[in-house]
Structures are given as C-alpha cells and as structure tokens.
Amino acid sequence: MSGIDIRNVSKAFGQTLVLDDISLTIADDEFVAFLGPSGCGKTTLLRIIAGLETLDSGEIHIGGRRVDDLAPGARGVALVFQNYALYPHMTVADNMAFGLRNTGVKPAEITRRIEDAARILELDGLLARKPGELSGGQKQRVAIGRAIVKNPDVFLFDEPLSNLDAALRMRTRLELAQLRRRLKTTMILVTHDQVEAMTLADRIVVMKDRKVQQVGTPMDIYTRPANVFVAGFVGSPPMNIFRAAVTDTGGFATASVAGQAVATKVAMKGLPATSDWRLGLRPESVSVSETGQLPATVEFVERLGERTLVYTRLSDGTVVTAEDKGISRVAMGDTIRLHVDGARAHLFDGEGRGYHAVDAQ
C-alpha cells in the first residue's frame, strides 16, 4: 500500500504563496506526472512529499499513514534529482550503497540489492567505475539505482531527464517506462516536458499559479482540456485559440472565425449564457486543402519530415497554425485555403473554462 493523499497543502516562501490549498489523491502503484511551467510549484510539492520542505498547512499521507511530521528517511520515499547528486570520489557501487549503510541493512543484503538494481538498469559492468567515467545517461541510471536499492514505497523523480541530450533523453524515457513496469511502485515525476508527462504517466497533474489546473489521463488532458491554459500548454505546437461568435445550429455550437462558420460538435446545452467565447483548434484539426473554407496567407513553413507545420494569417489578421502532409508544396508568401475539422473544435468561455465535442475522448 503506497498511495499518496495530499490534503489541503499550502506553502509560502516569505510573503510569496507557492502552493494554495492543493488536494490530490494518487493511487497505489500509479505513475503521476506534475506538469507545469517553471515556477508553478511542482518541485516544491514534490519536496514536501519527500520531507525536504515543510508545509505551512495541510497533511500528507502515504500508504494510509500520515507522514508530514516524519523525517524524510522514515517516509518510505526515494528521490531522484535532475543533477544526479552522485559522490564523485565513490564508485558506482558505493554511491548506491551509501544511503543504506547506516540504516541497519546487512552488507550481504546491500550487495544483493546493488546487483539486482545493476541488472535492472544494465549497469553490471560499471559498478567499479567513478561518476567521472560515466556518460550522462549512465550517471542518471546510477541515481535511479540508488533509489531502487532503498526499496522505497514511492519513487519521486525531479526532472530526471532534463540534463540529457535529445537522443539519450528519449532512450532514458523508454527505460523509465520499462522500469516502471518492472517495479510496480507509486511514482511521481516532476517535469515541464509535456512529452515526458504524456508518454510516462497514468495521470497528469497540470499546475499553474499555485493551483492544480486539471488532473486526468494524458488523453483526457489533450482531448478535454479543463481550461484555456491547459489547452494552450499541452500540445506542440500549441492549440490555436481565437475570439469567436457562437450561435446555435441544431443544438450544436457554430463558431464564426474571420467571417467563416465553423460547425462544432460542442453541445449548446450546458454552455453558459455569454457572448465572450474563444474557439480552440489544434493544428492537426486545420489542414491545407484546395477546397478549405478559410483563405490564408503563409507566413512561415516548418518541414518536420513526417508532417509540415504551416504558420498562416487570415484576412482579418488572425494567426493560425495548420498542418500539411510531410511532402508539402506550400511555401512562404503563398495564398492557400485551410480546411477546419470543426468536429474536433473546443470552446472556452469568458472565464477560460473548456467545452468539448460530445464525442471527444
């Protein structure tokens, strides 16, 4: 049992409130990512769970036991840092053993755990090396190994991949996913990288401005963003969001953009009575098509190989990011037409709350 219950946690540094009444339940063996822009408080929340930071009010429970008044070592958690935090003068094996030596674990058991962790992380041949003789990815695996040998109830990862170059980052991400399947333990990952959060987590906690903005599965967050912030933050390139007038067409909202009607699958029933609307369209819902309803001028083209991103401007000045196939003829300065897939459109009210197609999933 290692589920985590965060109850009404608030934290200020001096006069600055960093976490405002956060409540969150993480299930036993669940992998949750805290995702949000720099400074939103995600590391602070992780450190509060680990016991490296105190909370001002609220409670933390792990496995049904209140832990916020316990020392870090008594909480059953292991933290993996972004900067590895390895001891440079110690071997890989000693780095892994260090945290266990004063905890009463017998030497033979320490050796067994190190060998197990080394096997899981493919560090077998490297146990006698010092950190200076390792690559960045290997150092990160040692840092993870040091956490594994503690047999923690909960793994806490603080941006563990952000010091790695792109290729290694991708490989280590995959390793982390595989590790997770082998270890079957509750894990929290702090990241500002949405790809990491989307690919690794069972659920994502999107944070901003001291608050949790949305908690949901990666696809929930992507297809049914709770508000305009989440809609713009998750997804790359970001969702197109523009002011729009909304009218009722047979029970569904039709939004007017640059004088053109976009028929959505957002039900009128349940929409608040307001005239303050924004329409949200992901770039993949806007495609370059000769028969498209929106005329646009191409301002910039990014050829990514498998697809092409086309940055355009409509006649009323609205900027729209669209997609085209990988081998695209579109060039800067062209006048093109855009086809909008209104069935996948989102609406946001004046407060920023999101409304989605009835079949969005």
Ligand code: ATP
């Ligand atoms: P990042 O992705 O940049 O690490 P974060 O979301 O993890 O950001 P935190 O590190 O939790 O953010 O910091 C939240 C806020 O608290 C920031 O404004 C930060 O400057 C402030 N803060 C963090 N630690 C301290 C501290 N020890 N003393 C004072 N302010 C702090």
